[in-house]
Amino acid sequence: MSAAARRIARVLIDSPLPQLDRLFDYALPAEFGDVPVGVRVKVPLRTAGRMMDGYIVALAVEEDVSRTLAEVESVVSPVVVLPERLHQLARRVADRAAGAASDILRLAIPKRQVRVEKAWSADIETPAVAVEALTRADAVIARYDGLEAVLADGGRAAVETIAEMEGSLPHSARLLAAVAVHVLASGRSAILVVPDKRDEDRLLDALAELLPDDAVVRHDARQTNPDRYRAFLRTLADAPCVVVGNRSAVYAPTRAGVVIIWDDGDPLLSEPLAPYVHARDAALVRQEQEGGALLFAGHTRTTDVERLVHGGWMTEIRAARRSSPRVILTPPQELERGAQRMPSSAFLAAREAAGAGPVLVQVARPGFAPSLVCGQCRAPARCAHCGGPLGARRRGAVPVCGWCGRSANGWRCPSCEATQVRLASSGSERTADELGRAFPGVQIIVSDGTHPVERVPAKPALVIATRGAEPVADGGYRAVVLLDGARMLQAPELRIGESCLRWWSNAAALAAPGAPVHLVGVDGPVARALATWTQAGYARSELEARAPLRMPPVYRVAQLDGLPTVVRPALEQVRALGLPADAVLGPVPVGDEGRVRALVRFGYAAGAEVATTLRAAVVTDATRNRRARGKAGLSLHLDILEPDI
Secondary structure (H helix, E strand, C coil), rough: CCCCCCCEHHHHHHCCCCCCEEEEEECCCHHHCCCCCCCEEEEEEEECEEEEEEEEEEEEEEECCCCCCCCCCCCCCCCCCCCCCHHHHHHHHHHHHHCHHHHHHHHHHHCCCCCHHCCCCCCCCCCCCCHHHHHHHHHHHHHEECCHHHHHHCEEEEEEECEEEEECCCCHHHHHHHHHHHHHHCCCEEEECCCCCCHHHHHHHHHHHHCHHHEEEEEECCHHHHHHHHHHHHHHCCCCCCEEEEEHHCCCCCCEEEEEEEECCHHHEEEECCCCHHHHHHHHHHHHHHHCCCEEEECCCHHHHHHHHHHCEEEEEEEEECCCEEEEEHHHHHHHHHHCCCCCHHHHHHHHHHHHCCEEEECCCCCEEEEEEEEECCEEEEEECCEEEEEEECCCCEEEEECCECCCCCCCCCCCCCCCCCCCCCHHHHHHHHHHHHHHCCCCEEEEECCCCCCCCCCCEEEEEEECCCCEECCCEEEEEEEEHHHHCCCCCCCCCHHHHHHHHHHHHHHHHCCEEECCCCCCCHHHHHHHHHHHHHHHHHHHHCCCCCCCCEEEEEEECCCCCHHHHHHHHCCCHHHHCCCCEEEECCCCCCCEEEEEEEEHHHHHHHHHHHHHHHCCCCCHHHHCCCCCEEEEECCCCCCCC
């Protein structure tokens, strides 16, 4: 470097403003010495009039010093928290979703904890995998045809896991742990992404049987800030590890030999913050960029994964010797004849099984009576203040609004002036109250969002659980009864069939080998898919049905919200790309503030072009009179899972 040259730091500023989603050049003062790429810095931003946090993404030398540049104010920490591979992943994921890289990095990099950083040492030994643990893991992997080859070749696969209990844990947890041990023994890291705390705890229990504690790194929102930062620093080290966490764990900066997404149909794997990237999409981008194997595992298959399988992007992997739960269907006609909620066949099976061990009863909703209707005209009972649905917390209690929480004392039906209400549906607590009288002497356990239960012993009990809140039973449930199936299928959602099949399949997988699983009051394709355990076939039929309608995931869908003056120009720019005439739906009015909404349907081949065009429209809007419009700016959400067409 000549005497007249100066060092330049290219900085990515941590800001939610879309117009700042680019690299800024700053002069790097000589007194800072050697500054590595990827460290945190503070830099002045003239437009904001204050100091901003950022990351050094690249360093350069500039011979022409005539250009006016602000200087880096300070180097916050010497620790490299943004390695090149993480920056490239964040950039590519953000570009695909028409978002900002800093929004992705905010999910991937925790806030700095000074004490943790000072005590941290990157000199970590490679965790040892015991021969016995590796033997056990390889035995589990060997049950699946082609799985070991996919792991060795760094391929992509959709894995249909065996739906059975093995001791105190589901087989699915043992399979994921086995894959992690196999990859760790080869000197590479494994990233295991699960939807929620229950799945994570089961997976950690399975890993604890095979690996020492220092080989496993938790990465989730339940951790304290110091623990989360400590875990993040561990994933920066060269020593391999097994990362277990929720959706943001997919961005862990370790060098991954495999990334596994468990139950990708769970909505918890979809990020609720901009740019709304699903963990499945981030994992696909990461695998394409870094290599390593990618597995989507579950008891069911989403249409998103089926699209990849059908297109040849992923291979199918099943167990060499398949086993599935024994599912018994009760058609709706049988319920209509007796007007009962649980048919006699399911009731007798539950009573017999309850004498030997726990029985699971899955219901649609928590609480006592989630909804009430007028006792005379059967009109839905609504709150007089906000119009929300009224429900009952217990038998004989005053109705309470589910939205504003007000008690509806002196309620009167606006249609017929009646003052009495009746129960329209049964929640977990009401079901427990009803079945408790029918099963005298049997322990009743309620598990829902308000009363979470993680595990039940292998003793006689009746477990009433809402979907997704089913606890694990030691040895598996002696019987499973799935209630409210017809009500679940009535939800006005595009993917409700997929969701119901996933809820029911996950509950059925908790049954003991050979135990009956009764699906009550449901027939049709979803019920047949569960009874024959052909979830992949159902996903394939759903995919074929959506293709003529250009619905996701056959097509990608973008949603635009804003004032007509900003939405319509953005749509004109999209139409100029040569999309089909009916690619744009809307705009239509939403709300009372003059805002409109439009949907744009486009193929995957046009994804990069459409994303770039829409992102440019968002940036242009953000730089024009933002203060005057307040919250009325252009809002963009790509890859809508449930488009409201």
